[in-house]
Amino acid sequence: MKTPAVPSGYLKNIRNIGIIAHIDAGKTTLTERILYYTQKIHRMGEVHDGTATMDFMPEEQERGITIASACTSCQWKDKTVNIIDTPGHVDFTIEVDRSLRVLDGVVAVFCAVGGVEPQSETVWRQSEKYHIPKIAFINKMDRPGADYKHVLEAMRQKLQTVPLPIYAPIGQGEDFSAILDLVEQKKLTFNQDSFGKDIILTEPDPSEIEILARWRNYLLETLSEQDDEIMEDYLEGRDINPDRLRQSIRKATIELKGVPVLTGSALKNIGVQPVMDAVRYYLPSPAEVPQAAGIHPETRKPVSFPAKIKAPLSSLAFKVSVETGRKLVFTRIYSGKITAGQTIYNATQNISERAARLFVLHANHKEKVEECVAGQIVAIAGLKDARTGDTLCHMDDPLILEKISEYNPVISLALEPRNSEEEEKLVFAVEKLLQEDPTLFFERDKDTDQIILSGMGELHLDVSLHRIRREHSVDFRAGNPQVVYQESVLSRSEADYEYARELGEVFHYGMAGLAIEPEERGKGNRIVMELDPDKWSSAWLEALYNGVEDGLQAGELKGYPVTDVVVRVKKIGVKEGADAVGFRMAAFHAVKQALSDAQPVLLEPIMMVEISTPEEFVGECVSLLGAKGGQIENMYDQHGHKIIKSLTPMSKMFGFSTDLRSATQGRAGLTMKFERFDSVKK
DSSP: OOOOOOOTTGGGGEEEEEEEESTTSSHHHHHHHHHHHTTSOSSOOOTTTTOOSSOOSHHHHHHTSOOSOEEEEEEETTEEEEEEEOOOSGGGHHHHHHHHTTOSEEEEEEETTTBSOHHHHHHHHHHHHTTOOEEEEEEOTTSTTOOHHHHHHHHHHHHOOOEEESEEEESOGGGOOEEEETTTTEEEEEOGGGTTOSEEEEOOOHHHHHHHHHHHHHHHHHHHTTOHHHHHHHHHTOOOOHHHHHHHHHHHHHTTSOEEEEEOBTTTTBSHHHHHHHHHHHSOOGGGSOOOEEEOTTTOOEEEOOSSTTSOOEEEEEEEEEETTEEEEEEEEEESEEETTOEEEETTTTEEEEOOEEEEEETTEEEEESEEETTOEEEEEOOSSOOTTOEEEBTTBOOEEOOOOOOOOOEEEEEEESSHHHHHHHHHHHHHHHHHOTTOEEEEOTTTOOEEEEESSHHHHHHHHHHHHHHHOOOEEEOOOEEOOEEEESSOEEEEEEEEEEETTEEEEEEEEEEEEEOOTTSOOEEEEOSOTTTSOHHHHHHHHHHHHHHTTSOSSSSOOBOSEEEEEEEEEOOTTBOHHHHHHHHHHHHHHHHHTSOEEEEEEEEEEEEEEEGGGHHHHHHHHHHTTOEEEEEEEETTEEEEEEEEEGGGOTTHHHHHHHHTTTOOEEEEEEEEEEEOOO
16 A cells, blocks of 8 residues: 655644643543544543543553553644543553653643642653643533632642643633633633534623633733733733734743643533644644754764654654554654664664554554654554664664663562463563563562562552453462662772683683762762773773673662662773673672672662641541651641641551541542652661
């Protein structure tokens, strides 16, 4: 099948967006409405019924939450919109992070009652890390306790952003009925007989004009701080036409100086189409964002290609999915093109593979295409060895794009198969799951030979076990969850080690001298080579570096990985038989020796626990946190509830949600996210 020619200027008509939020803010419901109004689907599913299009995994339908990010593509007016619906639960943060890495814009959904909740902050900060322009949708305006103004203030205070309200609600809670367009100065009412598809545009009545004027003045005053022309017109009382206003809002959005804010109720089909108009007007196309930059794999010099079809290929694999034994690699193409059957170069792993088939995605449905080009988000079949974070390009024009963030597991459990045959199936199933999820880790216990699976939280591991049982029909027993620790050091120490040994019939020699010292918590490891690169062989220096990395894989206390240390390789000794193997082994043993003399310490995961509780249960919550070793960080009022923030060791948090429900008659809410690794308190 011949692929039709790509129309001229097509890039400016593409929007690659993600939908992010705290759990239960309404992301998937919003996405469902978007797909319905863009005629991608002809019947709206509901999250609470387990029929949402984007939550197609059985585990998602059973639990009513998004677990895996899902991709789809739809057409809104003259724009092709590629959407990634992301999870809201903290255990699946990696799904959000790797999606944000390849997006050009974001729709952040906030609950009109809950406002800016903990995971909202987390995913917002992630989007800030990648400098992604955003629009905000304040959802659930129909719920009792909804407060539009409060959410705007929370955005200012908690997210340090500048909200630009472009729609305002008429009424709140049970009184919510319609929205006001502050740019066009019109009232929008959504016909419920057509499920909100038909929008009635009218002039606001006198009481509504007052609301419109108040919020429009707020918008113009905020924009005036950034746009001198808007300020001049506003102060002079001149009318500002909608196109001029949109132009100013768009500039502020793309320059990350403001966030357009819309409002409505996705479940009640109010305010969804304006979100798509805002995506069309205010979020950038692939041609309007900074070029994806990388480095040359050999020279390590900066490399970037323009976002054009005729440029060299640069593409990032941001997700791997294994469906019925077939591996799909989700990729964002930044420049160039990929044709079905073409051989492409994986610069990260230095291998070439054939892109057998190409697909455009709609949740779990795939549409086969013959060619994919710059600006698209697609799936590739046939790349057997590709992993999350790999760069796909041409061998003649190689580059390696910035990798996706890595995450440390905080919890693990042992898996015990029924017999040796089931053990083979279990190992196969776990390895398949690891291809998809880079936050899952698998190892064998050295003493018991048990299979140990580690992840980001209890829910993360629970979902993973359900998938192994469902997809691979494996019979096994899972042990109780255990905390994953790390190790570090408290003092500085030095060590020299001379390695001289015959392996097989070859003699290997190497001598290394190094120092280890503690690094600031959360900074990770740093290896500093204090050796003259012109004096010594690059192969020897690389061997020393690798030997240090090997030595940090397991500490001296319990064999956990070592983190937050600085290793300085200070000297090297050479004799007959000196080679890379000798230097790698010498560095490895020198690290081990230095670690044991540097006051090794065990580190445990510390969680940021946030409890929302009615006033009368504050004492019980504080007492419960105290019993778990929690350290209260903050306490404040929000919508008649008390918010309690505490840093608490993960080891004390098993079963905490059950204890909290009992202590508060089920009226307290709990969120928990990983904060840092810190020393174990006696």
